[in-house]
Amino acid sequence: MVTTPGFVRRGTLTSLLDGCKKENISVTIFSEIAPDPQIESVEQGFRLYQQIQAQAILAIGGSCHHRLYRRETIQIRRQ
Numbered sequence: 001m002v003t004t005p006g007f008v009r010r011g012t013l014t015s016l017l018d019g020c021k022k023e024n025i026s027v028t029i030f031s032e033i034a035p036d037p038q039i040e041s042v043e044q045g046f047r048l049y050q051q052i053q054a055q056a057i058l059a060i061g062g063s064c065h066h067r068l069y070r071r072e073t074i075q076i077r078r079q
Helices: 005-010 014-022 039-052 063-078
Strands: none
Touching: none
């Protein structure tokens, strides 16, 4: 899951994460993102995706997180 540190800190994702846990869905949160993410953030997120052998990416937050998600998706497709 790609999101902001604020979403994590405020507990905004609690019900979503609780639902995932109830359904036995493993979630890894990647929240080390600055506004207008640079390529380093994309590469870091992509490495995490590969390391944990993720099956999906869910982007929650503002437009910068969706841009990061799109960039990671492009890298995954090129694999």
